[in-house]
Amino acid sequence: MSHALNILKEIFGYPAFRGQQADVITHLASGKDCLVLMPTGGGKSLCYQIPALMRNGVAIVVSPLISLMQNQVAALNEVGVDAAVLNSALPAEEAQAVEQKLLACDYDLLYVAPERLLTRRFLDLIARIPLALFAIDEAHCVSQWGHDFRPEYRQLNVLHTRFPNVPRIALTATADAVTREEIIERLVLYDAKIFLSSFDRPNIHYRIVDKINSKQQLLSFIQTEHLHDAGIVYCLSRKKTEDTAAWLNVHGITALPYHAGMRPHQRALNQEKFLREENIVIVATVAFGMGIDKPDVRFVAHLDMPRSIEGYYQETGRAGRDGQKASAWMVYGLNDVIQQRRMIEESEAQAQFKQTATKKLEAMLALCETITCRRAHLLDYFGESATFTSCGNCDICLNPPDSWDATIAVQKALSCVYRTGQQFGAGHLIDVLRGNHTIRVMQRKHDHISTFGIGQDLPAKTWRAIFRQLIALGLLTTDSDGYGALCLTRASRTVLKGQQKVFLRRQSEHKKLTLKQQPVNDFSILDQGAQRLLDQLRNWRAKTAREHGVPAYVIFHDATLKELVRLSPQTKDELLRVTGIGTHKLDKYGDHLIEILRN
Template sequence: MNNPESSIPANPEAERILRETFGYQSFRGRQAEIVAAVAAGNDAFVLMPTGGGKSLCYQIPALLRPGLAVVVSPLIALMADQVTALRQLGVAAAVLNSSLSAEDQAAIERDMQAGSLDLVYIAPERLMQPRTLSLLGECELALFAIDEAHCVSQWGHDFRPEYMQLSGLAEGFPNIPRIALTATADPRTREEIRQRLSLQRAAGFVHSFDRPNIRYRVAERGNAKQQLLRFLRDEHPDQAGIVYCLSRRKTDDIAAWLREQGIDALAYHAGLDREQRTTHQARFQRGEAVVMVATVAFGMGIDKPDVRFVVHLDLPASIEAYYQETGRGGRDGEPADAWMLYGLQDVVQRRRMIEEGDAPEARKRVERHKLDAMLSYCELTSCRRQHLLAYFGENRDHACGNCDTCLNPPQTWDATDTARKALSAVYRTGQRFGTGYVIDHLQGQADERAERQGHTRLSTFGVGDDLGVKEWRAVLRQLVALGYLTMDIDGYGGLRLGDNCRALLKGETRLQLRQLRTEDRPARRAAGSAAEDLDAADRRLWDRLRDLRKRLSEAQEVPPYVIFHDRTLLAMVTHKPTTEQALLAIDGVGQKKLESYGGDFLAEMIEGLAEVAD
């Protein structure tokens, strides 16, 4: 199809639906262009950060165009959350997947054929079954929306083979517009998505990847449990957040330990049965101060807007995965923390997972490349946000002022001679020992093994006694991140010389490393809520509205934000509407929600204002 990016005019009907159905007064960024292009029957390829409003880009065209919109989504939980929210707005939406009974599936299929649904959410493997394709052939179709489109790319971070079949939609339904959406794709992944989904001629809409409300921080892992507890108690008491761990065992352990410390923490991983996972996810979605400790099996498509922090206790697999996972914080635009702990053992674990995996060698090369990029990010001395944006092809000429390296700039030192000592020690001891042994060797600490190996007689024995264990660990960690050293995956993490260490060993180049520093503490509290700045009277009004929202959400068994987001409640407190017209002017209050909840919230507002006046 022709590229419509500059030729499609704005759509007044789209603006009406935005206001009356979704309750927003204006589009953000390039949403209006995308909606207009797809509504006019054109294909589109959209890159927009998590929380940027991707869903509206296909939901509004689905309501503008005649027929059924088919949304391809990889996770049942994502589908259910989106459908729940849409039904609250009066939109006819449904999920079609194996979690439903045969009777419910048959009923939805009849609704699809009858044209009584606006949107249906289907997993890719279900969509491409001959029976489903035949069913769609009997329906009037508005569009196909392919969410999480990076899953089709083998260069991407979350490749899913079932997405490969989606290229067949272009051939099977050539006159139906398709929109592919993702939040994380570097330039190479974007081209692969276009090619695999036959979207080479689709209009491209690349938004800024920046999430300025998220503060990025990385610290060396010491006593991880105590570091995490300090972070939660000092910076995020009584707030909702996610803590990511690499293994199921660690996930269970951290969640149980946090509960012992008085924190409402839940575990989530693939080892729990479906009922447990569903129950824990529902508690997290509906709670306001629940900490979800999870493997990365949790979170894709989570639409909870008030996640105030995302913690990684282990190194993510790639920058794309890290960016997507941290993007689950602060979707309401309020401040959020992305806080990560990492150490050298992470490198061993991640590389072992790559090498022992079943992926073909070409895929493993991709994964090694992405892990190296993640390590480089951890050891930055420059602005983290600039680095992240540049990774996705977006260059920024100024530092962000809202990451640890901006708020507390690291000091660097000429570590050339120290690095050469470390590299020489690794080489002379045989390139097969782990960091602990190498540090002992450098410090002149001998044990029976060192005596037996004859390492106490080497010229490198004791040459590094001027540095402590923590300092040496920081040096070795940075040498690994910079590629001067590599780590074996034999279970011991043996250090070996990297391919680019020759010039440094020969004295042909010099090396600056970051100085070891105590764990970063933000100059100011990073992630509160705008509600914290309210005066006492407005705070009482805020609490009243939140209590009302909670009662309504519990009665309907939906998350509180499905009723109204915090930002909408805060706007009510700020503007104090006492009429339906004034309430309708608040962002997030559409016609359907005005009908459903307007009377309750106006009554609570009037009563609260009267109480303040007294």
């Protein structure tokens, strides 16, 4: 490991490995296959970058996104590693030049898209050179049950067939047991060692709140907790991304939309601006985000419920990659459940896929409605036992919800579903329960049934919460036609007969988090002198990044700037003790940093 540690310190500027990095690097560098599951921000890239520098030959890295490849290559070039990217975005002359350098073995790592790698021409090309290893990033893309399924990934087993002696590493941040099995099968990794790191992200504060006025709730959340922070807001529809971005801009938040329906040039421009500039909020559909390695995203917000815990975990994991405090915030309501179920039923997928998608949606719904620690709930889903019952950094632990014996209210709700013929959604059922003489109630003569008006003692918002939780508990389901009608399940029979009590989460008033509970940017506690120094370093970093044509974090992460302010090194030897500064960056930037720090 002395060789690996030397590379880690001299090139990347880090004093020690984290978690299972050292074990993975030793295993891969010795020429053995492995599957690595490591949370976003856990340092997956180093697990193959360092072995690539230790082994003879060129490392081929398979990555699904052009922007991700470009940013990772830019970061490697900044620390003096010879890396390049080969994809469809390169002009023909540049692509030819890259291929010539590849044949001359002038690269340590080459990043390629799966479509390019799978061509016979490229496979024949790399067969002519010594290969250090194959790294398959975002390996969950191989799974049809994954949220980022890429058909091309299923053909990557050709690497095992054509190059059986070249070690392979498959990496992902998100994969449940079913997805892990499929990765192993599809990539022929039966003999690979599995490195499973903890899925816990203790720096992320998880919070899920009732949806009332989602745009206003989002604005309040950003203004009170993340003003001037970079963030991502996820919406279900393209129109909603446009509307929400416009709404935020009107209210003083710099926001950009991103969705698959935009012109490719504008979409790429918005993503590039988000990556390169600070304090930008991107409002996007799930088309945005896979492979985004911007470390200083301080929050990820969802205005609609994701379709699976895998998707939620992957998306929220884009916050706080630098290990600093960050927020995962979501508004959620009954219509989210109905809308997601409708999308599943109306899809043209096979029955087995629909069944699996429904189970994943139910798991996501259970996370939203849990009355126990959200972090423990997430870990349990991924097959990891939490070492705590209260994490102290989610809304449930900080503001524990009350539960109440809702058996009678539930019986009323279930009876109303039955009496109305299991043909109506929650809105109509609530009108019946509360005795509202709406046109629809009168036309259907539901004002004459026994359940009309028996729920007047509870407000409409409480009834909506009850119906939502009944779906989460499996006591109600939505109709198979996808129109949102609520239907009884087999489990509801015992409740109607009085053989089972039901306790539900009480809808509490939304309390403002106390200051110590709020995610706080560590920079906000600096004194004036330290803040001025930090501003000078950030200005220099921004100017340098523009000159080099790379995002600011490629020059130095915020954590490195913070350590420069704290330690105030005055010599190059002292600079080398700062995390994130290796010998190459010391040679390039040492004099500039010392000048700023001394002044």
